[in-house]
Amino acid sequence: MTDPSEAILQVRDLVKHYPLTQGIIFRKHVGAVQAVDGVSFDLNRGETLGIVGESGCGKSTVAKMLVNLEQPTSGQILYKGDDISKLSGRALRAVRRNIQMVFQDPYTSLNPRMTVGDIIGEPYDIHPEVAPKGSRRAKVQELLDVVGLNPEYINRYPHQFSGGQRQRIGIARGLALRPEIIVADEPVSALDVSVQAQVVNLLERLQDEFGLSYAFIAHDLSVVRHISDRVAVMYLGRLAELGTDTEIYDHPTHPYTQALLSAVPVPDPEAREGRARIILSGDVPSPADPPSGCRFRTRCWKAQARCAAEVPQLAVPEHLVGAGGPVEHPSACFFAEDMAAAGHSAP
Numbered sequence: 001m002t003d004p005s006e007a008i009l010q011v012r013d014l015v016k017h018y019p020l021t022q023g024i025i026f027r028k029h030v031g032a033v034q035a036v037d038g039v040s041f042d043l044n045r046g047e048t049l050g051i052v053g054e055s056g057c058g059k060s061t062v063a064k065m066l067v068n069l070e071q072p073t074s075g076q077i078l079y080k081g082d083d084i085s086k087l088s089g090r091a092l093r094a095v096r097r098n099i100q101m102v103f104q105d106p107y108t109s110l111n112p113r114m115t116v117g118d119i120i121g122e123p124y125d126i127h128p129e130v131a132p133k134g135s136r137r138a139k140v141q142e143l144l145d146v147v148g149l150n151p152e153y154i155n156r157y158p159h160q161f162s163g164g165q166r167q168r169i170g171i172a173r174g175l176a177l178r179p180e181i182i183v184a185d186e187p188v189s190a191l192d193v194s195v196q197a198q199v200v201n202l203l204e205r206l207q208d209e210f211g212l213s214y215a216f217i218a219h220d221l222s223v224v225r226h227i228s229d230r231v232a233v234m235y236l237g238r239l240a241e242l243g244t245d246t247e248i249y250d251h252p253t254h255p256y257t258q259a260l261l262s263a264v265p266v267p268d269p270e271a272r273e274g275r276a277r278i279i280l281s282g283d284v285p286s287p288a289d290p291p292s293g294c295r296f297r298t299r300c301w302k303a304q305a306r307c308a309a310e311v312p313q314l315a316v317p318e319h320l321v322g323a324g325g326p327v328e329h330p331s332a333c334f335f336a337e338d339m340a341a342a343g344h345s346a347p
């Protein structure tokens with residue numbers, strides 16, 4: 001059950017810039033890729049927070065920082081109040097154990113030379129306290145059963161499984177240390193649509209069974225709506241909008257979110273009626289040279305000349321982030337509402 005009163009993870013003004021260099025011997029800094037640039041959100045206990053956005057908007061970089069695979073350039077990731085980038089030794093190990101990742105591609109993320117038993121049980125080498133040597137085989141078989149695979153497959157190799165089964169193996173591995181948080185980076189994108197639904201259902205069942213909190217990263221907006229309690233929309237390293245699934249999908253306030261959602265296919269012809277497709281013109285600007293002023297302006301169908309100069313900082317303000325406050329659905333665009341009132345419409 002989602003508990004909005006307990007933010008298990010608090011992300012504050014997170015920034016990740018990758019330096020750009022030139023030259024082989026004498027490396028000269030020539031700028032930076034601004035992959036993530038001032039992102040703030042909470043992940044509440046037991047909830048699924050969907051993180052969506054176009055390719056290159058910084059979703060995976062956020063995911064990697066959440067599991068400490070990448071160090072932030074600045075900002076904080078607080079796990080139960082502790083900044084994980086400042087932890088070391090035993091405290092860091094404990095956090096790592098509690099925040100696990102499920103990767104996108106089940107075909108490349110599993111070592112083909114290892115048996116399924118070794119893959120799922122590998123985390124126990126680093127955390128033997130969770131499963132002492134003699135109990136590992138039984139624990140791995142239990143995990144296979146939990147994710148819907150035959151425990152007798154423990155000695156098989158990844159190539160002997162289908163894509164969906166491999167992703168179940170990846171999920172079992174993610175569960176091995178009994179984490180509290182799973183960061184799932186596009187966990188169903190590489191799978192067939194029919195298999196996607198099975199894996200999403202499995203994730204939902206496991207969430208109930210183990211009280212997991214999910215950061216669920218995806219570009220498929222329909223899948224994200226199905227699984228998420230709240231949704232964060234990213235664009236060019238920043239958050240456009242953050243709200244409950246109903247707020248984001250039924251009443252998006254940010255023009256970028258409105259455009260993104262207008263492209264989602266709607267099967268019901270009645271629901272489709274009167275729904276205008278908003279075309280996002282132009283390419284996403286390079287994160288190495290993002291536009292000054294409002295970053296969204298280049299793809300925004302409501303953009304005005306003043307957007308180029310104003311709204312330089314579109315990070316969601318601190319007081320609007322978080323759990324159960326009065327404003328759960330902030331629009332990061334200061335012009336969105338008054339433009340709508342002034343009758344601006346999609347071209």
Ligand SMILES: Nc1ncnc2c1ncn2[C@@H]1O[C@H](COP(=O)(O)OP(=O)(O)OP(=O)(O)O)[C@@H](O)[C@H]1O
Pocket residue numbers: 018033034035053054055056057058059060061062219287
């Ligand atoms: N190690 C790196 N060095 C330099 N640039 C990087 C690095 N990792 C990511 N980037 C850049 O940071 C930006 C954000 O990348 P990221 O992978 O987080 O996006 P994404 O939203 O997950 O995209 P996708 O859905 O395609 O995976 C991209 O422009 C990417 O090229």
